[in-house]
Amino acid sequence: MKKEGKIGRKPFAARLVLGAAVSVLLLLGVAINCRTKQAGEDQVLRFGMFAGSYWDVPNGNCYQIIDDAIMRFEAAHPGVKVEYVSGILKEDYSEWLSEQVLLGKEPDVFMIPAGELDMLASSRIIKNLNSLIERDKNFSKESYYQAAYHYGNIKQKQFALPYESVTxxxxxxxxxxxxxxxxxxxxxxxxxxxxxxxxxxxxxxxxxxxxxxxxxxxxxxxxxxxxxxxxxxxxxxxxxxxxxxxxxxxxxxxxxxxxxxxxxxxxxxxxxxxxxxxxxxxxxxxxxxxxxxxxxxxxxxxxxxxxxxxxxxxxxxxTELNTLLMGISSRTGQGDLAWEFMKTLCYEEDTQRELLEQSQGMPVIRKVTESPQLQALLNNDTPGRxxxxxxxxxxxxxxxxxxxxxxxxxxxxxxxxxxxxxxxxxxxxxxxxxxxxxxxxxxxxxxx
The missing domain is CATH 3.40.190.10 (Periplasmic binding protein-like II)
Incomplete structure (x- = not known):
């Protein structure tokens, strides 16, 4: 499910929440606004994303891949609903995410703005994924192109998974x-x-x-x-x-x-x-x-x-490899569920296959990128000579x-x-x- 949303531009100083201010809030123990599931209510997982292409090229329907992934995830997890705010432009997304962090309402899973992985990790805003990865027998980091996977790693700690790459x-x-x-x-x-x-x-x-x-x-x-x-x-x-x-x-x-x-x-x-x-x-x-x-x-x-x-x-x-990453909030009350949803986006072959059909980036899963089906898809995009x-x-x-x-x-x-x-x-x-x-x-x- 998506919610319509809009934010206005603020001075650059208003975006410093991803530094010392956030660390202070965390040290003071700001409570996350957790929602307690009532009888008969759906469990809600929040996802953070921006509209358009990460690669600054035209993108006809930026929500299709996400909506399809959500539909598959919700079908596999009855009683769970995934929500996101639509209409946030890429240039406004970092500010929006900063405001959500300050309020203690950052999404459970979210796209990581370019250049901000280190700050998000050092401020303990995103979760260290090592323990989740180690105990998940259905996950293998070897499935990824290693440069894309390593992009989410800081000092042997995996803080994010790659979603799509461009080289x-x-x-x-x-x-x-x-x-x-x-x-x-x-x-x-x-x-x-x-x-x-x-x-x-x-x-x-x-x-x-x-x-x-x-x-x-x-x-x-x-x-x-x-x-x-x-x-x-x-x-x-x-x-x-x-x-x-x-x-x-x-x-x-x-x-x-x-x-x-x-x-x-x-x-x-x-x-x-x-x-x-x-x-x-x-x-x-x-x-x-x-x-x-x-x-x-x-x-x-x-x-x-x-x-x-x-x-x-x-x-x-x-050559240079640019990668869009996704992470999990360190304050989520639904860590295991957030991990499963992030895998739906960043690891599941159906989502990664749809990236090449609907997006301009490349799948980060080797098996998907090098499949004969995707070679045929690219050839079909190439009329004439x-x-x-x-x-x-x-x-x-x-x-x-x-x-x-x-x-x-x-x-x-x-x-x-x-x-x-x-x-x-x-x-x-x-x-x-x-x-x-x-x-x-x-x-x-x-x-x-």
Missing amino acids: TLMFVNKTLLQKEGIAMPGSGWNWDDFLSICRQVTKDIDHNGITDQFGYYGYSWQDAAYSNGLSLFSEDGTTSFFGDERMEAALKYVKELEEINQGYTVTSKDFDKGKVAFRPLAFSEYRTYKPYPWRIKKYSDFEWDCVKMPSGPAGGSR SGTVDMNIIGQVMDEAVETPNFRLYPAAMVMADGEISRILKGEASMDSGLLKLQREINGLLKQ
Whole structure:
């Protein structure tokens, strides 16, 4: 069951409830407003969610998967009703959850806002799931892609389960490569292969003196760093590694790629017109572009395929994995029931299968993601000449993926990094000393 709800925006200061204020409330023993089940009444389990897509792409019916899961859960648990508030936008959800925590009325099970797992865990707002996992003989963490599962782990304690993930694939304009007589990259391709192909295809094809065919669009310094074996931050988010020699190698490589375009800024429109050979694309964007009406004839004039990202000399085909997590309130009076409902969302194959049908993310259960049925579903989404996505490739990418950092100051640290690295790539700052300076400044930020 869902309840309609709306909240207004408040100043940022009003959202500090997930820090010291919450800890004080917990220490004072604020009582949760538990509802005692009366004879003949249904037992109510509350669920917290936001409307729309976690991946900031169009989502036609964000409630369908949840409603279907609730229906199955309630059928398996007579006398239990699951309720949630609808209409809470993603950008308002963190504030809404904070207010519920302050009131002692947070949902029994809820989606965890990006970057707030550590704060929710350290403030003891969410339950440590280790004991539930250990005694549940019908649950196996091995069923998950390990990077997705580990995203909910802090210092060997599992505080959340993954619901859906998104990773990045390299999309390839097969028609352009075939025209140039270039073979599709294989699974073991590397930076040198990528650079070589970009050089070969970047040219003036209509001979008017202006370059109008390009090697790539959207390949970032983060893509290069991850594929060169570098993690940008320590697992606990207290240290950065921007001064690492692998970062310097990654930036030199990105600069070499940029020089091929001779100052021209390649755009997504160039790729859509078939003028670009390669584009890293998040799976959520792929799912948004593919089905009508979002596709709007994109990719209709050329055939494409996807491969893993090229490997750096000190790394592999690693890319970033972003994951939506769910947790259980530490103050719930229905811990076992909340665990069973969270498993319905995050572990049950029916729910995970419906994610690929109704959402833009990827299931986090390996068996579901790599099933022949889902490969057929993706192929049915691909009319005409466009192309296909091999779920085995996605499985390999998920296995090798790097978890997106999940600590509170990560967004601020990345804004700082983007600004300074942009200056370095433009030649406005020294590469070696600039990266060391950046590392010192970010480490100072992380100690706040």
